[in-house]
């Protein structure tokens with residue numbers, strides 16, 4: 001991953017010599033911007049990066065959704081739209097390309113057009129080279145729309161901020177630094193040491209991965225301490241609590257005209273979901289989690305007991321003084337991050353708003369969910385999968401085509417006799433959709449059980 005053209009970032013850290021822990025880091029906008037940009041990364045991008053680096057990923061069951069998109073027969077997809085789930089575009093668009101260091105290997109300044117001249121007016125561009133144009137050709141000729149220029153992205157240039165070991169971005173005030181020193185029990189200069197750090201793309205990537213599993217990622221990465229919690233078994237089922245305002249907003253946007261119902265195959269004695277039988281509407285919902293930015297999920301998850309500290313990064317950034325930001329719009333990109341235009345389908349139970357077209361009036365971006373091959377007027381609001389179809393979804397969110405033999409083998413693996421099984425039909429509305437989103441992020445297994453049986 002480490003792109004040789006990228007410059008390393010130099011930082012100063014204050015370390016507690018006794019406990020060998022980072023007390024805090026002081027940094028200019030270069031590193032703060034990189035840290036803040038984590039919140040704009042779509043979940044599919046984070047999982048893709050972890051897979052490319054064979055890094056253990058402490059993100060619940062969402063990695064199983066990603067693997068399912070890869071494994072499921074392409075014939076189930078309505079269009080060549082799997083790219084948008086496996087390699088989603090950042091909703092903050094080409095802006096993140098100005099970061100001093102960008103760990104996302106997707107070039108957000110690159111678009112594609114068709115080779116057929118008459119199709120160029122008005123200018124129509126696609127995110128992926130697998131999307132067909134209305135003329136029948138693939139839109140596969142690369143067009144770079146922005147020149148990259150390294151400069152401040154989210155916070156103002158001259159500002160120096162404090163980053164605590166648990167990734168809180170804090171104002172550079174004496175009260176803040178002294179409170180961190182007190183907390184660390186480092187009260188005199190004998191116990192404190194100043195350390196110069198040179199951070200490259202590998203450290204930034206490791207920091208992101210570590211932030212999902214550790215409360216002390218700076219110490220773990222820069223003092224090379226193996227995170228204690230890295231290989232701990234997860235919390236399992238947990239109480240899920242959702243941002244009620246987001247539920248309210250989504251309810252106002254969502255029409256229950258196309259209600260989603262799912263059949264749960266439940267073990268009566270264990271009170272767990274063995275698996276679910278669901279239509280394409282439910283699987284569309286689950287797959288759509290992959291194109292959502294990390295910040296969207298952290299905003300939705302209220303007081304969820306996460307193993308790591310990435311939620312603290314989100315909260316501290318949300319509370320950061322408005323005057324420190326480059327602009328209100330840039331703050332919105334992080335605090336209320338949205339998926340790229342065209343990435344969502346209509347009437348989504350999470351009430352998702354898409355980001356505005358980053359190309360403005362320059363070009364129309366072709367919706368990857370539209371399929372010009374078959375029917376010019378085909379409704380692109382239908383989601384990723386062809387319907388009607390039936391799928392099996394395990395409690396840890398592995399999705400596959402429905403198969404009674406596979407169903408029996410799941411029961412067998414769980415030691416659940418068929419006599420212990422009960423079928424429950426449940427409704428998936430706005431609240432359940434948010435519950436599933438947060439469970440897919442926070443629970444290593446038992447996502448369906450957490451949402452439908454343990455509330």
Ligand SMILES: [Zn+2]
Nearest residue numbers: 114119133135
């Ligand atoms: Zn064309």
